[in-house]
Amino acid sequence: MNIPEPSNFIQEIIVDDLKTGKRNAVHTRFPPEPNGYLHIGHAKSICLNFSTAAKFGGKTNLRFDDTNPSKEEIEYVDSIREDVRWLGFDWEEREYFASDYYDQIYDFAEQLILKGKAYICELKGDAVSEYRGTLTEAGKPSPWRDRPVSENLDLFRRMKAGEFEEGACFLRAKIDMAHPNMNMRDPAVYRIKKASHHRTGDKWCIYPMYDFAHPISDWIENITHSICTLEFEAHRPLYDWFLQALELKNCPQQIEFARLNLTYTMMSKRRLLELVQNKVVMGWSDPRMPTISGLRRRGYSPSSIREFCDRIGISKADSMVDINLLYFCIREELNASAQRAMAVLNPVKVVIDNWEEGRFDEIEVENNPENPAQGNRKILFGREIYIERDDFMENPPKKYFRLHPDGEVRLKGAYFIKCVRVDKDDQGNILEIHCTYDPASRGGESPDGRKVKGTIQWVSVPHAVSAEVRLFDHLFTLENPADVPEDKVWSDYLNPNSMIKCEAKLEPMMGKATLADRYQFMRLGYFCLDSEENKQGKLVFNRTVELKDSWGKMQAK
């Protein structure tokens, strides 16, 4: 086999394993717990597991890590399937559940008991932690630690039979109560939980702990490299201990990498759930959420997310990725492919005084200047148009090159117009801007060769399509919402302007937009139809990401 060059430390381990003959294949798995929706951090793990295996000719399983029936739901299983598939990965027929292995895992637990490596402990709640000791002090042995094997086995079988209440007793591995690694101080292996499981129903009233179920599940599936995040590093000795205690061969190897942190983004599943439950957002798929479903609804493509995951790299150092990189990835793709359209989010009417009423002119504009193959389209231009309120200033600052009194601006694809007068109400608000146009500038060039610095988009008043447009910003105002000052809580940093709704005017073709379409509203950003509102038949557009704005940046200074 021709072994590819490694491009991160995990691949280095794999290449080494392949070269030394420790492994002759690569098999990974993506093991989500179905207790919430997948987010961009999971996307990193999904891409890592699937592409790493693929690179070395191996396979990746989808395995639901469902060992805690009280937190897990079928709704989450469905969403996880959908999201992984949407991201572009295929687990073929290898869809598994840890709960598929409950019988085997149970048998392994009995074996552990038979080998004298596990016992039933009757310590309750606080007593368990008391006996465990602290980070700096050794724990002490449970009074039940040296029960005879037969008694342990009997008790364990009675636990399984439902003879005891929750918390009455639990199965523990017999390792070392003085171990410097707290995870090795006789960790729990099985606990009683009288809860219905989303797949096994009421068959079981005892459930294995993650630390026990995970290595066994990996082993059953012939996983070679079990990739997980850094917080499981201290669990690795336990992972290895169980496999060794059970005398298993061809064992998987756990490798940890640093999870993704993104600026201005909350990645904790628990807090994401709170946002949903407290109705801070419209649900798991709110376009402001970092969930896969949120990104999808926002207009991100699977390929842009994969590109992002590829660019951020893999390492063991804690890091905080600048969200601008995500923005860059989707802009780069959409710039090359998105249909251009003209839209006005905050309209003000312009009347062209020297244009006859009722006359219209057919203007031709490119669908995508980055890709001429996308062709041109025709739009009607007339006496009354909308332009962006921001594209006119009565008293413009230096270097403002859009419309202003006596100033000339180009209407995209149409004509040069010059502002001659402004109509205002009593409060001084602008009602209408009156302009004259230069008939010789049709198409946007003047035969006299005079230059017009500014070009703005426009929408014909009688042909305009009205729609709601939603502009999104960070949900949090803190760069790291996971790290709030001591006297504050994270909800103090919610951004009140994370969603702004506009009543916009769009060019006529936007009335026929479909869910699959991606648009660049010229000078405003990239947009797509909102999938939820579309179900109600409403025309609502989401801004996926704005265009870079060097003018805005200049103004801010």
Add this chain to the structure above:
RNA sequence: UGAGCUAUGGUGUAAUGGUAGCACAACAGAUUCUGAAUCUGUUUGUCUUGGUUCGAGUCCAGGUAGCUCAACCA
């Protein structure tokens, strides 16, 4: 003297004992019928102190800082 892990520009990531590179961001200019895109250029880096070596970001030792671990969660 609890254990483990980590440390490269503002951010992320390469360099596997031999010229510190790439991307994003930032800045400047060119260009532009999108103040976008594109093009050109610029700024900024090996946590620290020793040691090994002809040569150290890389190896060794000591510091420092950050992260993780005391659920019958995953």
